[in-house]
Amino acid sequence: MLAGSPAERVVDRTLRAHRSLSSPQRQALKEVIFNVGLWRRRLDFLLDHPTAPPPLILFAFLHGLAHLPAPEAASLSGVGEGSTPTLNPAPPPSLALRYSLPDWLADHLSQELGPDADAFCAHLNVPGPVTLRTNPLRNSRDDLASRLRSEGVSTRPGAWSPLALHVDGPRPNLYALPSLQEGRFEVQDEGSQLLGLLLDAQPGETVLDLCAGAGGKTLLLGAQMRDSGKLLAHDPDPERLDRLLQRSSRAGLTRVQVLRSPPTPGLDAHRVLVDAPCSELGPLRRGPDLRFHASPDVLSRFPPLQLELLHRAADLLRPGGRLVYATCTVNRAENQDVVVAFLASRPDFHPVRPGQGWLPVACVRDGFLFVAPHLHGTDAFFAAVLERSAG
Numbered sequence: 474m475l476a477g478s479p480a481e482r483v484v485d486r487t488l489r490a491h492r493s494l495s496s497p498q499r500q501a502l503k504e505v506i507f508n509v510g511l512w513r514r515r516l517d518f519l520l521d522h523p524t525a526p527p528p529l530i531l532f533a534f535l536h537g538l539a540h541l542p543a544p545e546a547a548s549l550s551g552v553g554e555g556s557t558p559t560l561n562p563a564p565p566p567s568l569a570l571r572y573s574l575p576d577w578l579a580d581h582l583s584q585e586l587g588p589d590a591d592a593f594c595a596h597l598n599v600p601g602p603v604t605l606r607t608n609p610l611r612n613s614r615d616d617l618a619s620r621l622r623s624e625g626v627s628t629r630p631g632a633w634s635p636l637a638l639h640v641d642g643p644r645p646n647l648y649a650l651p652s653l654q655e656g657r658f659e660v661q662d663e664g665s666q667l668l669g670l671l672l673d674a675q676p677g678e679t680v681l682d683l684c685a686g687a688g689g690k691t692l693l694l695g696a697q698m699r700d701s702g703k704l705l706a707h708d709p710d711p712e713r714l715d716r717l718l719q720r721s722s723r724a725g726l727t728r729v730q731v732l733r734s735p736p737t738p739g740l741d742a743h744r745v746l747v748d749a750p751c752s753e754l755g756p757l758r759r760g761p762d763l764r765f766h767a768s769p770d771v772l773s774r775f776p777p778l779q780l781e782l783l784h785r786a787a788d789l790l791r792p793g794g795r796l797v798y799a800t801c802t803v804n805r806a807e808n809q810d811v812v813v814a815f816l817a818s819r820p821d822f823h824p825v826r827p828g829q830g831w832l833p834v835a836c837v838r839d840g841f842l843f844v845a846p847h848l849h850g851t852d853a854f855f856a857a858v859l860e861r862s863a864g
């Protein structure tokens with residue numbers, strides 16, 4: 474994994490090679506692999522040895538970060554007696570070393586978040602909650618919570634999305650639950666739920682999800698529309714669209730139309746969602762190695778495409794219609810700057826307060842939706858709600 478293999482794959486391979494392990498042993502193995510992968514930079518700093526062999530790295534993790542006494546850590550990690558390394562006792566001198574991030578990423582987050590960067594980065598090292606989105610076509614949030622309780626899963630309501638339930642305790646095997654097969658819920662971060670809700674799709678309308686992917690937001694839009702009107706979903710990735718169709722049928726949506734080529738002008742939609750491709754710094758806590766697979770050029774790769782998608786969406790929207798532009802990243806160049814550039818060339822559009830009447834002010838910053846793990850317990854998201862003048 475330290476040489477670049479994805480953490481999930483390393484865990485799978487290791488567990489398959491050690492089938493006799495008990496369930497707690499499997500869990501411990503998984504946690505150690507994830508944590509060594511996540512904390513690799515901090516472990517290098519502790520060991521002052523960038524090519525340290527695995528037993529030393531494991532020792533540094535167990536003793537230096539998990540604070541196990543040295544003899545126990547040495548025995549568990551297989552470090553020979555008398556060869557336990559001395560760990561660097563100094564506090565890590567930078568944000569990057571403190572939270573085990575590549576330098577470019579720590580520098581970028583410092584620039585973006587200023588005094589909040591420390592808390593944000595600390596939260597990137599804590600796994601996010603498992604959050605479910607109620608499918609209101611199938612049940613209410615309270616009914617879903619009771620049903621899940623009867624299936625052995627305890628939950629609590631989310632703080633921001635009226636559809637969110639967080640799973641309490643260790644992650645259950647959600648995919649084996651009959652309630653999931655019956656389309657009563659989807660797994661979806663609470664911040665991601667808010668992006669779909671901002672569009673405020675209404676029954677009977679024509680609504681376009683321009684970057685629909687596998688349908689995380691499309692399903693929510695369809696439920697808001699009470700499975701009526703016209704719901705169009707486009708994405709250039711055909712496999713994601715196939716998954717979208719499967720999920721739609723499970724969720725009880727009968728009117729989703731998948732567009733495998735880009736929608737043509739003249740659609741005259743009431744609402745368009747642009748859940749844009751982006752640098753994806755917002756969900757970094759979802760995988761221990763995501764931060765090490767990204768490279769700095771990701772920060773400048775997307776704005777031209779994002780602006781183009783906004784313009785395309787604008788041309789598909791009717792006068793008086795609503796457009797939501799959203800990303801899951803923390804990067805002014807992909808967020809505020811794209812919206813400002815768009816508005817400068819489209820005087821027929823104006824920004825409105827996101828979630829007027831229901832979204833707490835704590836989720837709104839400078840007129841845009843902004844949520845983040847250290848403030849809201851969600852992955853980080855940005856969204857702008859724009860309306861086209863009526864006349």
Ligand SMILES: C[S@@+](CC[C@H](N)C(=O)[O-])C[C@H]1O[C@@H](n2cnc3c(N)ncnc32)[C@H](O)[C@@H]1O
Nearest residue numbers: 683684685686687688689690709710748749750
């Ligand atoms: C943030 S993801 C969307 C996630 C999805 N809305 C969901 O909730 O599951 C961005 C999507 O944009 C798509 N995309 C990339 N280039 C695009 C383009 N030129 N036009 C439309 N979508 C594009 C990607 O395939 C990807 O699925």
